[in-house]
Amino acid sequence: MVCTACGAVADDDEPRPFVCPQRRPHDSGDSADHVLARDVDLRGCTLPEDGSSQPFERYRELLHCYRFARRAGETDAHWCERLGTLDAAVAAVDGKGFTETPCAQSDGLAAALGVAEVWVKDETGNVAGSHKARHLLGIALQLGADRSTEAPRLGIASCGNAALAAAVIARAAGLELETYVPPDADPVVLARLAELGAEIVTCERSEQAAGDPCFAKLRERVAAGVVPFTVQGTENGLCIEGGQTLFWEMLSQVPAPLDRVALQVGGGAFASAAVAAWREARTLGASGASGALPIFHPVQTTGGHPLERAWRRLADEVVRSFDLQGAGTPAADSDDRALAAWLRERWSSPTLRDELALAAARPARFMWPWEETPASVATGILDDQTYDWRAVVGGMFESGGWPVVVDDDTLLRARELGREHTGIDVDATGAAGLAGLLALASAGVLDAGEHVGVVFTGVQR
Numbered sequence: 001m002v003c004t005a006c007g008a009v010a011d012d013d014e015p016r017p018f019v020c021p022q023r024r025p026h027d028s029g030d031s032a033d034h035v036l037a038r039d040v041d042l043r044g045c046t047l048p049e050d051g052s053s054q055p056f057e058r059y060r061e062l063l064h065c066y067r068f069a070r071r072a073g074e075t076d077a078h079w080c081e082r083l084g085t086l087d088a089a090v091a092a093v094d095g096k097g098f099t100e101t102p103c104a105q106s107d108g109l110a111a112a113l114g115v116a117e118v119w120v121k122d123e124t125g126n127v128a129g130s131h132k133a134r135h136l137l138g139i140a141l142q143l144g145a146d147r148s149t150e151a152p153r154l155g156i157a158s159c160g161n162a163a164l165a166a167a168v169i170a171r172a173a174g175l176e177l178e179t180y181v182p183p184d185a186d187p188v189v190l191a192r193l194a195e196l197g198a199e200i201v202t203c204e205r206s207e208q209a210a211g212d213p214c215f216a217k218l219r220e221r222v223a224a225g226v227v228p229f230t231v232q233g234t235e236n237g238l239c240i241e242g243g244q245t246l247f248w249e250m251l252s253q254v255p256a257p258l259d260r261v262a263l264q265v266g267g268g269a270f271a272s273a274a275v276a277a278w279r280e281a282r283t284l285g286a287s288g289a290s291g292a293l294p295i296f297h298p299v300q301t302t303g304g305h306p307l308e309r310a311w312r313r314l315a316d317e318v319v320r321s322f323d324l325q326g327a328g329t330p331a332a333d334s335d336d337r338a339l340a341a342w343l344r345e346r347w348s349s350p351t352l353r354d355e356l357a358l359a360a361a362r363p364a365r366f367m368w369p370w371e372e373t374p375a376s377v378a379t380g381i382l383d384d385q386t387y388d389w390r391a392v393v394g395g396m397f398e399s400g401g402w403p404v405v406v407d408d409d410t411l412l413r414a415r416e417l418g419r420e421h422t423g424i425d426v427d428a429t430g431a432a433g434l435a436g437l438l439a440l441a442s443a444g445v446l447d448a449g450e451h452v453g454v455v456f457t458g459v460q461r
């Protein structure tokens with residue numbers, strides 16, 4: 001695990017490689033955007049195309065949480081047995097354990113979007129009703145490999161699918177969980193959290209402090225020794241690899257490479273996992289990931305779109321930098337599509353890489369909490385800020401993608417179209433990727449021959 005801002009490396013034997021070892025408290029003047037990310041040696045590995053239907057078993061040799069345990073002396077058989085025991089406990093708590101989720105082509109959605117193929121990966125039937133549990137199972141497996149310390153106490157800032165997933169897995173693992181939630185959290189979710197034995201800590205918004213008070217509480221409690229059992233890459237970099245299993249599955253389920261993938265973005269861990277999964281699959285020589293990355297389109301709502309703001313500001317900086325060097329600029333009338341194509345052509349240039357490094361050192365110029373309290377029907381992607389934003393912006397720069405901002409009408413239309421054509425009981429957040437594709441289709445961006453992909457991430461409650 002390596003910091004993408006300062007390059008610090010977490011010791012291979014570090015039992016909790018969650019945050020950068022060089023990160024200092026925010027009030028100490030350390031303003032860099034320390035995020036630990038996987039930098040796993042993939043030489044000699046391939047992406048398994050079949051095998052176990054349990055994703056963490058199938059992909060275990062690629063996972064840091066497995067490699068750590070093996071280095072610590074655990075046998076492959078024992079690790080798989082430990083996974084099986086935890087998975088069975090998850091099934092006992094939630095009614096189902098982890099297994100490959102469906103991915104199917106929808107002719108109805110292809111017709112609605114005017115493209116050749118639309119592939120829908122359905123995570124609504126996953127543990128706790130969303131993809132979030134994938135992000136957290138890897139952290140639980142990492143914690144389970146360390147028998148040198150007493151049982152950790154876990155914490156998560158969420159009042160939705162992530163909190164529900166955390167509560168299921170914590171219960172299954174026999175660990176105590178604190179959930180930090182806002183005063184207006186859904187009573188149905190709170191009741192289920194209480195039923196699962198999670199402690200509920202209500203966090204009020206403050207006039208003095210900008211940003212999400214639940215997130216601030218998480219940081220406060222982590223400083224006091226609580227383990228960040230959370231789906232924000234900045235707070236626990238290991239949450240990303242579990243999410244990658246979703247996209248590796250998708251790659252094995254879709255017969256031809258996808259041209260374009262739309263991804264709903266709140267805190268950014270889901271989209272960050274997508275970008276990492278595709279890059280690693282390419283390194284591994286996976287058939288669906290040879291050549292160019294699919295064009296990545298993060299999707300946010302008109303109620304709050306800090307990632308779109310960050311992409312635009314950083315793109316402007318890159319253009320200015322090329323201009324200062326006399327190295328050319330995009331045409332004056334460039335729209336987002338043309339700007340994204342211009343950036344993709346310069347992905348490997350040192351000038352662009354320098355700007356990304358500068359952004360890691362000075363993130364506050366690009367990413368800060370949304371000024372108003374974000375509001376939308378897609379309540380699951382209303383994070384005040386996109387925590388793992390640089391990974392997603394890098395994925396856009398490399399793939400030629402750009403962010404899409406959608407209104408509530410489009411989100412509701414996507415939810416209805418999604419249900420009508422796939423029969424999946426998706427919610428508005430879970431259909432936000434499809435909403436992004438609808439907006440792109442309206443703008444005339446999609447070509448008739450395209451193969452596009454989307455994930456229905458969460459079930460309607």
Ligand SMILES: [Zn+2]
Nearest residue numbers: 003006020034
């Ligand atoms: Zn760092």
